[in-house]
Amino acid sequence: MTDRIISALPHLVENLSPEEHEIWGRIYTISRHEGRLILPEALREEEAKYAPFRSQQITRVTNLHSGESTLFNELRAKRPLEARRDEVPVRELEAGNGCPFCDPLKTTPSDVFGRVEGRFCLTASNLAKYDALHALVIFRQHHPFICEEEKIRDFLDVAQTWFLRAQQYDPRARYPFFMWNCLWRAGASIIHGHAQALLAVEPYQSVEDWLHTCDSYRKRFGSGYGEDLFRLHEALGLGRSYREGGILACLTPVKEKEMMILAPAVENLPPLISRVLSLYHRLGVCSFNLAIFQPPLNVSGPVMARVVDRGDLLSRSSDIGGMELYGGTAVVSSDPFVMMDALAAQNSEG
Numbered sequence: 001m002t003d004r005i006i007s008a009l010p011h012l013v014e015n016l017s018p019e020e021h022e023i024w025g026r027i028y029t030i031s032r033h034e035g036r037l038i039l040p041e042a043l044r045e046e047e048a049k050y051a052p053f054r055s056q057q058i059t060r061v062t063n064l065h066s067g068e069s070t071l072f073n074e075l076r077a078k079r080p081l082e083a084r085r086d087e088v089p090v091r092e093l094e095a096g097n098g099c100p101f102c103d104p105l106k107t108t109p110s111d112v113f114g115r116v117e118g119r120f121c122l123t124a125s126n127l128a129k130y131d132a133l134h135a136l137v138i139f140r141q142h143h144p145f146i147c148e149e150e151k152i153r154d155f156l157d158v159a160q161t162w163f164l165r166a167q168q169y170d171p172r173a174r175y176p177f178f179m180w181n182c183l184w185r186a187g188a189s190i191i192h193g194h195a196q197a198l199l200a201v202e203p204y205q206s207v208e209d210w211l212h213t214c215d216s217y218r219k220r221f222g223s224g225y226g227e228d229l230f231r232l233h234e235a236l237g238l239g240r241s242y243r244e245g246g247i248l249a250c251l252t253p254v255k256e257k258e259m260m261i262l263a264p265a266v267e268n269l270p271p272l273i274s275r276v277l278s279l280y281h282r283l284g285v286c287s288f289n290l291a292i293f294q295p296p297l298n299v300s301g302p303v304m305a306r307v308v309d310r311g312d313l314l315s316r317s318s319d320i321g322g323m324e325l326y327g328g329t330a331v332v333s334s335d336p337f338v339m340m341d342a343l344a345a346q347n348s349e350g
Contacts, residue, residue: 004237004337006059007032007074009251012236020235023228026221028251029062035073060329061251065213065225068252069329076333101192104138111135111162113169118158120151123197131198133166133173135159139193144182145286146193147277153270155180156292159197160266166199167297175203178292185287185310185319195290203296210293210304226262226302238340242275244268247343249336250306255319256334257285257309259343266294266303276307279339279346285309309334 010032013024035056043050057074100107108124116123120141126134137159139146146152156178163176180195181188188194198204203211217225230246233239239248245263257280261272269292280288287310295301311319323331 004341005074006072006077006335006337007057008337009059009061009236016232016235020232023232026217027064027229027232029064031060033058033060063252065217066209066252067328068254070250070252070254071323071329071331072335073331073333077335077338099142099190099192101136101138101190101194102142108136108138111166111169113165116158116162116165118154120154121158123158123162126196130196131200133170133199135162135166135197137162137195137197139195142192144188144191144193145277145281147274147281149270149274152273152277155195156266156270159195162197163199163297170199170201172201173199174296174298175200175207176294176297177204177207178294180288180290182289183287183310183313185313185315186289199297206291207293211295214302224302226304229260230262238336240340240343243271245272247272247276249340249343251336252330253308253332253334253336254306254330255308255324256311256332257283257339259307259339261305261307263303263305265300266292269303269305273305273307275343275346279343280307280309282346283309283342286313287311 010030013021013030016024035058037054037056039050039054052075059072059074059077060069061072062069104122104124109127111123111125121137121139123135124138126136137155139151139155141151159178160176167173177198177200178195182193183191214225217223217228221228230239230248233248233251234241234246236251238251239246245261245268248260248262250258250260259276259279261269261276263269263272273290277288288307289310290305290307292303292305294303321331323329
């Protein structure tokens, strides 16, 4: 039986059914290259430790439609996932004096058209806005790591209501974008749990790319891009159906442990997001980015969410470098097959 690791992907692709192999050719390309080096004398003395680095197999996967491309190093990808939680001072994650989001009605501004309140969250107008219509969805719970389905549903319901109210205020705005940056590694400036909602007159580039890819793929091949993407991942052992959607371990992750969620509509996302964040919790992930890609308001269509680990909270090194910023290709050490095996183990436990 072939090992379930990224370096075995070419063999797995060869064994797809003819129809699935055709879908693979529509969406992806894969290549493998050898990286070689010469060890200095000082390192040769530790032959057992450094010998594997003499010849390294690099696997590159490219999505022909999204333009995403990821490099996997066989040596790095074989490492097991770390299941530990970072030793972050508990006091930083617990409610404390001076937190501007613990009493948001007194300490945060409201939008000119008012606030939206839910059971587990409420909105505030972002003090320093990314765009003209930009709200914070502030969680009533201070601790930022939340994975309960009912709370996530409330966050998304409140955001969707805010989108509609924002459009009433400015009818030109029709492109919604929801994102959740958890803790400082993910770009959050405040520890208290919160997400962000934006409604734009013009779509943001990543959302526009997703909508364009779905539209052009259907016109060219007569089938749904998301449906084919999930079918292919499922055939390779990298996708699992859950409730009314699917969870994928991305073949072209932007960074570590990235998972993709596909669903018919936003209201189908909460149990799927809850499942992924529960997996992250088990794996010791503390900081993550989550974004939802959805059609313009009042337009029906499938949605996608992407969630990515942002690394050790205590690390002084950045997880994003020049290759990601300017090279246009991600360099990733986590293995999507290992992530999917971890999700399968979670499913079997309940």
